[in-house]
Structure formats: C-alpha cells, structure tokens
Amino acid sequence: MAMNEVFSDYRISHPLRRPKKMIQGREAVQINEADGLKILVELADTNEVKSFWGDSIVEDWPLACGNNDDSTEPEEPLPRPEKNIWVVRKEDFALVLEQKCDHNGHVSSTIQGEPILNEPRPWLSHTNLTGGEEAYCGGEMWAVRCVSGEVELVLNGCSGRYPPFHKLLVESGAAYHHEEPDLLDKLLKLYPDTGSHELESVANRLSMAGFRVVYVNFDAEKGTWRRLIRPCDLVRIGQ
Amino acid sequence: MTGSLQHVPETAVPEDSFIRNFCKRAFVRSQDEITFATGAAQGGRWMTGFEVWQLFENQAVASECLAEIEEFGSYVLTTNLAEPAASIKKQIDRLNISDEELAEKVLLSVEAIKTAKDPRQRLPIRILEKIAQEVNFDDRWLSLKNWESAGKRLNDEKFTTRLLDIRSSADLQSTQADSERRKCTLQVLCRASWTTRREAKLEQWLNATTSRNYVRELLQIDFDSEYGNSPEEAIQAGYRLANATRERLESLNLLPQDRQKRIAMTRLVSRQLRIPLILLPFDDVNIAGAAIVTGEDGERGIVINTNSANPLSSAAAGEEGSRSKWIRRFTIAHEFCHVTWDDDVHMNSIRNDRSSSIDSVYDKNELGRFLVSKSSDVAESDAWVELRANAFAIEFLAPRDGVVKTWLDNAEQKPIDRLKEVVATFGVCAEAARNHIYNALKEQEGVDLERVRSEIDATKNISEDDIQPNAFDEESPPWPFKDSELEKVPEARRGRFAWLVAQCYCNGLLSADSCRSYLGLDFLAPESIEDLAVSLDGYYEMKDAGLA
Numbered sequence: 001m002a003m004n005e006v007f008s009d010y011r012i013s014h015p016l017r018r019p020k021k022m023i024q025g026r027e028a029v030q031i032n033e034a035d036g037l038k039i040l041v042e043l044a045d046t047n048e049v050k051s052f053w054g055d056s057i058v059e060d061w062p063l064a065c066g067n068n069d070d071s072t073e074p075e076e077p078l079p080r081p082e083k084n085i086w087v088v089r090k091e092d093f094a095l096v097l098e099q100k101c102d103h104n105g106h107v108s109s110t111i112q113g114e115p116i117l118n119e120p121r122p123w124l125s126h127t128n129l130t131g132g133e134e135a136y137c138g139g140e141m142w143a144v145r146c147v148s149g150e151v152e153l154v155l156n157g158c159s160g161r162y163p164p165f166h167k168l169l170v171e172s173g174a175a176y177h178h179e180e181p182d183l184l185d186k187l188l189k190l191y192p193d194t195g196s197h198e199l200e201s202v203a204n205r206l207s208m209a210g211f212r213v214v215y216v217n218f219d220a221e222k223g224t225w226r227r228l229i230r231p232c233d234l235v236r237i238g239q
Numbered sequence: 240m241t242g243s244l245q246h247v248p249e250t251a252v253p254e255d256s257f258i259r260n261f262c263k264r265a266f267v268r269s270q271d272e273i274t275f276a277t278g279a280a281q282g283g284r285w286m287t288g289f290e291v292w293q294l295f296e297n298q299a300v301a302s303e304c305l306a307e308i309e310e311f312g313s314y315v316l317t318t319n320l321a322e323p324a325a326s327i328k329k330q331i332d333r334l335n336i337s338d339e340e341l342a343e344k345v346l347l348s349v350e351a352i353k354t355a356k357d358p359r360q361r362l363p364i365r366i367l368e369k370i371a372q373e374v375n376f377d378d379r380w381l382s383l384k385n386w387e388s389a390g391k392r393l394n395d396e397k398f399t400t401r402l403l404d405i406r407s408s409a410d411l412q413s414t415q416a417d418s419e420r421r422k423c424t425l426q427v428l429c430r431a432s433w434t435t436r437r438e439a440k441l442e443q444w445l446n447a448t449t450s451r452n453y454v455r456e457l458l459q460i461d462f463d464s465e466y467g468n469s470p471e472e473a474i475q476a477g478y479r480l481a482n483a484t485r486e487r488l489e490s491l492n493l494l495p496q497d498r499q500k501r502i503a504m505t506r507l508v509s510r511q512l513r514i515p516l517i518l519l520p521f522d523d524v525n526i527a528g529a530a531i532v533t534g535e536d537g538e539r540g541i542v543i544n545t546n547s548a549n550p551l552s553s554a555a556a557g558e559e560g561s562r563s564k565w566i567r568r569f570t571i572a573h574e575f576c577h578v579t580w581d582d583d584v585h586m587n588s589i590r591n592d593r594s595s596s597i598d599s600v601y602d603k604n605e606l607g608r609f610l611v612s613k614s615s616d617v618a619e620s621d622a623w624v625e626l627r628a629n630a631f632a633i634e635f636l637a638p639r640d641g642v643v644k645t646w647l648d649n650a651e652q653k654p655i656d657r658l659k660e661v662v663a664t665f666g667v668c669a670e671a672a673r674n675h676i677y678n679a680l681k682e683q684e685g686v687d688l689e690r691v692r693s694e695i696d697a698t699k700n701i702s703e704d705d706i707q708p709n710a711f712d713e714e715s716p717p718w719p720f721k722d723s724e725l726e727k728v729p730e731a732r733r734g735r736f737a738w739l740v741a742q743c744y745c746n747g748l749l750s751a752d753s754c755r756s757y758l759g760l761d762f763l764a765p766e767s768i769e770d771l772a773v774s775l776d777g778y779y780e781m782k783d784a785g786l787a
Contacts, residue, residue, distance in 0.1 A: 077315065158312060166280075192280035221269035221283030221363060224312040228271045228320070231359040 003041055003093055006205040014170060014198060015184060016090070016134040019127050019161035026111050027125040028132025035110045036100060037129070040086070040093040042209050049151050056097060057151060058082045058144040063231060064154075065212065066147040077227040078142045078154065086155065087129045087138035087162055088202060094130075095141060099123040126161040137198050138162035139225075152212040154234075157199040158225040164198035164218075166191055194218065200235070207237040251444045251748070252289060261301050264288035265750070270323070270361045271382055273304070274313040284364045285752035293444070294383055317382040321358045323367060328356035330374045334425060344426060345369045368756055375429035375533070377436065378756075423522040428542070431517045432533040434731050435540030437757060438515040441739035444748055446513070454512050454579050458487040462582035466623035473623040477630025480580050484635060498641035501666040504571045508541065509735045514578055515540030516571065519731045522546070528570040530577035532586045539586070541574040543567055545730065565668040572632035577624075580631070585624050637665035637672070639679035646676055654694040673698065719774050725767055729759045741772035 019028075031037045043049045061067065063075050086095040099122070102108040109116050109124055116122050126138040138159035143151050157164035169191040196218040203215040217233045219226045226233050252262050265276035267283045276285055295301045307314040317323075331341060331352075338352040347366060354360040355370050364381070371378035442448050448456075455461060463480060467473040488494040493511050494502060509516040521544040528543040547566070577586060645664050649657045661672045673695050680686045718733050720726050728737060740757045743749040744765075749757070751765045 075320070077311075160312075192278075219269050219272065219283075219313075221281065222267045222272060222274045222313060223277060223281040223283075224272070224274050226272070227311060227313055228315045228317065230271075230320075230361055232361055 001042070001208050001210075003209050004091070006208040007088065007093070010088070010201055010205055011090075011136065014136055014165065014201065016136060017162060017165075017184065018134055019130070019132060020163070021160050023125075023127055023132060024121070025119045026114075026116070026128075027119075027121075028127045029111050030131030031096060031111055031124065031128045034113060035124075035128075036096045038095050040095055040206075043211075046149075053143045053151065056082045056084070056143060058142050061142075061144040061154075063229060063234060064144040064146045064152050065214070065236065075229050077229070078144075082142055084141045084143075085124065085126055085129065085138065085159070086141045087126050087159070088136035089130060090133075090135065096124055096129060098140070126159045130162075135162050137164040137202065139164065139199065139202075146212070150212055152214055153206060154214045154216065155199070155203065155206075156216040156225045157194065157196070157218065163194035164196070164202070166193060166195035167197035168192060170197060192223075194223070195220065196235075203235070203237050213237040251447065252292070255298075257298060257301075258292060260288075261305070262288040262292050263747075264291075266291050268316070269364050270367060271317050272313040272315050274308050282363070284368070284756070285750045287748060287750045287753070289444075289748045290379075290750065290753060294379060323371075323381045324356050324358040324360075327367070327370060327374070327376065330376050331356065334374055334429070335422070336374070336426070340422075341370065341373065345373050365756065372433050372759075373426070373429065375432045377433075377534075420523045424526065427519050427521050428529065428531065430731060431519055431529070431540065431542035432531055434517050434736060435515040435531060435538050435542075436534035438540070438736045438739060439534065439536070439538035441736070441743055441757075442513055445739060445742055445746065448513060454514060457491070457512065458484065458579075460484075460487065460579070463580045464582055464585070466585075466627050468623075470623075470626055473626040474630040477576070477627040477632075478634045478639070480576065480627070481631045481634035482638070484579065484631075485638065498638045499645055499664055501664060502636060504568045504575075504636070504666075505734075508571055508575055513735070514575070515736070516734065517542045517731045517736075518545050518733075520544065520546035527566070528574050530574040530581075530586065532578075532583060537583065539578040541571060541578060543570055543574075565662075565666060568636060568666050569632050569668070569671065572635050573628045575635070576628040576631035581624060581628075633667065633671055633675050637661070637667050637675055639675070639682065641665070642672075642675055642679045643683060646680065655698045658695075658698045669698070720771075723767065723770075724760065724763055725758075725771060727760055732758050737771060738775040741768050741775065744768045745772050 038052065043052055058064075058079060061075065061078065080099065081097075081101060083098045084095045085098045086093065097109070099107055100109045107115075107117055107122050109122075111119075111124070111128060116124065126135075129135075129138070137157060138161065139155055139157040140159075141153055141155040144154055146152050169187060172187050172191060196215070199215050199218070203213045207213045214234050214236050216226055216229055217235060252258060264287075266273050266286045266288065267276045267281040268274075268286060269283045273286075273291065274281075291304070292301060295304065304314040319325075331338075338349045342349045342352050347369065351362065351366055352370065354362050355367060367381055368378040370376075371381060442453070460483070463476075465476050467476050485494060485498075488507075489496050493507065505516065508514045515538070517540060519542055524544075524546055526544045527547050528541060530539065530541055532539050547570075642661055642665065645661050646657055649660050652660070658669060658672060658676070661667075661676060662669055665672070667675070677688075677691060677695055680691050681688060718726070718728070720728075732740075737758060740749065740754050744751060744754050745768075751763070751768060754768050755761065755763045
C-alpha cells in the first residue's frame with residue numbers, strides 16, 4: 001500500500017502537536033533535499049532500497065532478524081553515524097541522518113547548505129524536518145541488514161520535540177483538539193506524555209507499506225526511550 | 240524536609256560546587272539506564288543525586304552522566320551486557336537456592352527469578368533489588384559500569400564461602416531436616432549480611448563512621464589475638480578484655496563507674512557503639528546468634544536469633560520470656576566480644592554461635608571449672624575463641640568486683656535473696672550468676688569457699704521462675720508503629736537501621752523510594768518516613784547518646 005494511504009487513518013486518530021522544548025539557533029529552519037532530507041516511500045525492489053539508504057545501512061547488527069537467532073547477548077545502543085531522525089508530517093514521512101560525517105570523520109551536515117558545525121548542537125533536530133511547524137510524532141530510525149539480505153527498519157520514539165503519545169493521551173481524544181493547542185497542553189499535563197502506543201501505530205503502518213519493521217519498547221520505568229537494547233525490548237511487527 | 244544536604248559530613252559530600260549541585264538533583268533508574276526525575280509517570284527507582292554520586296564517586300563519570308542524559312535522554316549504566324543477570328545467577332547458584340525457594344522467600348513468581356538470570360530479558364529494578372537483597376548482593380551496584388575496577392564487591396565471596404563451609408561441615412552426619420534447616424540458616428545470614436552492609440553504609444554517610452573501625456577508634460584498641468593455651472587462660476583473656484572494654488567505656492562516660500549497675504546491652508552496642516545489631520528468626524533453634532564480617536570494607540555486625548531455644552528456659556523457642564531476654568543480653572555481649580576483639584582470621588567471616596556453645600560458660604562438672612562444649616561445627620582451634628567470648632560476656636555484664644560486693648553486702652539475707660539480687664542487678668540468668676559468684680569469690684582472700692558452695696547449692700532447689708524477675712527494663716524502645724504501614728517493616732530492619740534510613744531521608748541523602756526499598760516495604764508515604772525519624776529520634780539521636 002502507498003505510504004499516504006496507510007497513514008490516512010493514523011492522521012485522523014492522532015493529534016498534530018507543536019514542537020516541545022525551546023528551539024535554539026537554526027533548529028527550526030527547514031532542511032531540503034540537498035541537506036539530506038528524504039521522504040520515505042514504498043520501495044519496490046533491492047535497487048530502490050540500495051538507492052534510498054545508500055551507505056547508511058547498519059551491517060551485522062546481532063539483533064536484526066535472523067542475524068543471531070540463538071543470541072543470548074544484548075546489544076549496545078545502535079551506532080550514531082547511521083542514525084536517522086524521522087517525523088510523520090502532515091503529508092508525508094520525513095527523515096534525515098542526524099549527523100552526517102565526511103571520510104575524515106568531520107561533521108558535514110548542513111541546513112540550507114550552511115554547515116552546522118558552529119551550531120550550539122552540531123546535529124540536526126526533528127524541527128529541521130518540519131521547519132518548526134506542527135507535526136505528528138517522531139523518533140530515531142536505523143536501517144539494518146538481516147542475514148537474508150533484506151533491510152529491517154528499527155525505530156524508536158526518541159524525539160524531544162514530537163514524542164509519540166501515551167495510549168491514555170491518544171484515547172483522551174487529544175486528536176480532536178489539535179486546533180485548540182491550549183487544551184492539548186492541558187491534556188498533556190493530565191496524562192503521561194509519551195509511550196509505545198503511538199509508535200506501535202506508526203510501525204504497523206510502515207509494515208503495511210511493505211517494510212520489515214521492528215520497534216524498541218519505551219522504558220516506562222524511567223520515562224525515556226531505551227538506549228541499551230536487549231532482545232526482549234524489540235517488537236517485530238507481523239512476526 | 241528533604242534535599243537540604245545539611246548536617247552531612249564532608250566525607251560524604253565534599254565541599255565542591257559541582258558535587259553539591261549534582262547531589263541536589265533527582266534521578267530515576269531502571270535496570271540498565273538512569274535519567275533525571277521529571278514526573279510521577281516514571282515508575283522506576285527514584286534516587287537522590289547523593290545516591291547516584293555515591294555510585295560514581297568520580298567527577299568525570301558524573302559529568303559524563305549529566306552530558307549523556309542531556310544529549311540522549313538517559314545514561315547507560317552498564318558496559319558488561321551480561322550483567323546483572325550473570326552475577327545474580329552466579330550468586331543464586333553458589334548459595335544452591337532453587338528458583339522455587341527464592342521465589343517463595345521474596346514473594347515473586349518463579350518466572351521472575353528465571354528472568355533475572357537471563358541477559359536477554361529485563362525486569363523492573365525494584366524486583367531485581369528484592370532478589371539481590373535476599374542473596375546478599377549489593378543492589379546498589381546492579382548493572383553498574385566499572386564497579387569491578389572500582390574495587391566494589393557485588394557479592395561478598397568470602398562471606399558466601401564461609402556460609403557454604405558451615406553448611407557442608409555437617410552434611411555428612413545430618414538428616415534431611417538438618418540440611419533444610421541449614422539452608423534456611425544461610426538465607427537468614429544472607430539477609431543479616433545485607434542489613435549489616437547497608438547499615439554500615441548509612442552510618443558512614445550520616446556520621447562519617449564505619450562500623451568496622453568505629454568501635455576500635457572510639458575505644459582506641461586493636462584486635463587481640465591472645466586466646467591462651469588452656470581453658471583457664473582463655474577465660475582469663477576474656478576477663479581481661481571485658482575489664483579493658485569497661486574501663487574505656489567508663490572513661491568515655493558510656494558506662495557508669497558504678498560496677499553494680501546493669502548495662503543496657505542493646506542500647507550500648509547498637510546506639511552508642513553503632514554496631515549493626517540485627518534480630519532475625521532462624522529456623523535452627525540451636526543457633527543463639529552470630530557475628531559476621533561482610534562487605535567491601537569488612538563491615539561487622541551481630542545477628543541474634545529471635546527463635547533461639549534457651550537451654551536454661553522452660554519457655555518454648557522464640558517465646559519472649561524474661562529469661563530469653565537475659566540470654567539475649569548474654570548473646571549480645573558474647574558477639575560484641577567477637578566483633579570488637581577478634582581479628583579477621585578468628586572471625587572467619589561468620590561466627591555462628593550455637594546455644595549449646597554459648598552455654599559452655601555454665602556447663603560444668605564442678606563449681607568454678609569451665610568446660611568447653613563443642614558442637615559439631617566448632618573446630619578445636621575455635622574452642623578458645625568461644626570460651627574467651629563467653630568469659631568476656633559474663634565479666635562484662637557482671638564484673639567480678641561488683642558481683643562480690645553485691646553478694647557480700649547482702650550477707651545477712653538468705654542465699655536465694657542474695658542470688659536474686661545478683662540476677663536483678665546485673666541482668667544475667669541464675670545459672671550463670673551461681674557460677675560467676677563462686678568464681679569471683681574464689682579469687683578473694685579469706686573467703687570460706689565451702690560455705691559459699693553450700694549457700695549456692697541451697698539455691699538450686701528453687702525453681703528458675705522464682706529467681707528470675709519477671710519485670711524487665713526495656714533497653715530499646717518497642718516499635719511504636721501499630722496500625723500503620725510502618726508496622727510492616729521487618730524486624731531485622733527496625734531499630735537503629737530504620738532510624739538511620741529516616742535520618743538520611745530527612746537530610747536529603749536518600750529518596751523516599753530508596754527508604755521504602757531499604758525498609759522492605761512496597762508502599763510508604765514520605766510523611767511516614769518523617770514520622771519514623773521523629774518517633775525514634777529521642778532514642779537514637781547522637782547527642783542523647785553522649786557522643787555529641
């Protein structure tokens with residue numbers, strides 16, 4: 001199914017939200033294709049997959065499907081050089097490498113063609129994907145290679161600006177108040193603001209669009225997304 | 240009341256702005272990661288910055304933690320990904336406890352125990368802490384990065400080894416029931432060890448002391464390895480140490496100069512000398528108590544069996560009769576000798592004293608002659624250690640000069656009344672008093688020993704119940720929390736331990752969540768912790784203990 005099609009009901013039942021947290025420097029400046037912005041679309045074959053992900057595929061991650069079925073070893077945080085940040089926007093699903101480096105290891109990411117080296121935080125933010133506008137949820141994503149050669153998307157909801165909402169918040173009808181930001185803010189204070197529920201919805205839709213998808217469970221104990229991943233933290237969609 | 244970091248010794252929180260600011264933060268941890276505390280929705284373990292600082296004790300690591308939380312939302316505590324499962328599994332296996340047994344003890348499912356041992360899985364940190372505490376595993380280091388290189392001991396291998404020695408030593412001759420009892424004993428000692436280590440740590444945080452050294456620093460003494468080469472020499476060594484201890488305590492005004500006054504043993508040991516004193520029921524009624532050395536700094540503590548069979552009492556095991564209290568006083572004095580005067584070699588991690596062994600000071604075939612009653616797990620070389628501690632205990636509780644004076648001052652009374660006077664004055668049981676009176680008078684010049692013997696023998700026809708006073712001055716305050724959540728605090732974690740926990744909370748060192756965990760409760764309102772501090776304060780406060 002087409003990406004827009006699979007996300008249509010999601011966009012009805014989940015609220016648009018203004019970015020949380022203060023924005024510094026050029027964090028709310030919209031990046032473009034030349035800066036590395038990509039719009040995720042259904043990828044028909046291996047050539048399209050290769051072309052879309054380029055060099056950013058994580059090879060040999062033990063917990064990718066089929067790579068280490070008998071593993072008893074948990075895995076460290078996924079590598080930063082291959083980390084994408086993603087946001088479900090009003091019309092599409094946008095992503096970009098959080099921090100691109102050149103062959104010498106120097107940061108080469110840009111915003112509107114200008115290097116980000118001198119920014120307070122020398123990496124891109126979720127608000128660079130939205131220009132600081134309202135959007136649905138966001139997070140981090142890695143494309144990892146399975147033994148079968150297929151690419152599996154591993155995603156979490158780690159976004160300070162557009163965190164996936166907690167189930168209670170979604171069920172509170174927050175989606176229907178998105179034109180009343182103050183009311184949404186009140187609801188945010190009433191309910192836990194983030195959790196796996198909305199991320200699961202996104203993961204399900206990516207799966208419906210033909211991707212192999214795994215999402216990383218939210219750590220309710222400390223209220224943040226997990227960085228150190230153990231096999232029990234991974235939820236494979238449709239398997 | 241919290242977050243003040245007042246009255247905290249500089250050894251616990253150095254006068255450094257970075258460290259002080261770090262200690263004022265609040266954190267929440269899960270099994271593998273830690274982050275800032277931001278809201279009630281965080282279901283993990285809430286910790287004060289001070290607690291987290293105690294884990295790192297290193298400014299570079301603390302800075303790295305703050306930076307990583309700011310950038311990534313959390314700090315990963317572990318680098319050894321097999322942890323904490325590997326250490327938990329190893330310790331459970333070493334103690335030879337089945338998953339089912341452990342699950343029953345900690346009121347968890349067997350599945351939870353299996354999950355704790357599986358590195359592919361994870362558990363809520365609170366459940367891991369419960370399991371860790373039960374198997375004498377320092378739950379503060381669960382998953383922690385670099386704990387090994389920092390010289391921290393996750394589990395105390397020496398202690399565990401000694402536990403297993405005790406268990407295996409009787410296996411050849413013991414029945415299945417004995418074996419089961421010994422297994423339970425190991426688990427009780429594990430619990431006592433955890434409490435000892437944690438109490439020593441709280442004491443160190445709050446009062447800049449360690450229980451291992453505090454007594455010897457206070458009394459300005461060192462270990463004493465003179466045990467003698469005969470029973471008489473061991474007894475004389477015990478007398479010498481008892482008198483040396485009393486003299487130092489008297490000079491510090493911790494004991495009255497008047498040697499005809501009863502010593503409040505619980506108060507002295509737990510409150511004034513800050514030796515962890517833990518009351519726990521053992522399944523094995525023959526165990527009176529134990530002295531233990533455990534933890535990263537070799538902390539020492541005393542555990543008393545509240546289910547002990549009193550060999551001199553007609554009361555059932557565990558029954559809280561007055562005679563049981565006399566025996567408990569003797570046991571405390573006996574273990575006090577071990578933890579104060581025995582070096583690590585003679586302590587051998589645990590000194591597990593059976594009631595029959597403790598009774599040896601009274602066990603005799605003629606008045607004035609001590610025999611050592613060896614139980615199966617007391618080796619020959621240990622005999623003098625035990626005998627010295629027994630002699631110490633009786634002399635410490637009832638100094639011979641005081642006993643002689645009491646006996647002679649009441650010469651016009653009947654022997655039974657004189658005996659009652661000695662029993663009531665010093666708080667020792669009648670059987671011990673008889674022996675000690677004879678031994679003390681034996682050393683006096685011009686005493687007609689034959690007459691003394693007949694006078695003492697005349698008291699033997701009177702039943703113990705007629706001699707023991709029923710009234711007993713409580714040495715320690717009863718647990719004053721009826722019909723409240725604090726009533727559920729296990730006996731082993733009451734007393735000074737509970738007071739230290741509450742004081743650490745009130746001084747901003749411990750979070751309410753940590754207090755709950757330390758006190759073995761699932762729920763406890765912050766106000767209740769403050770109540771706890773206030774209620775026990777009068778008894779345990781430093782200045783009241785004469786040590787301000």
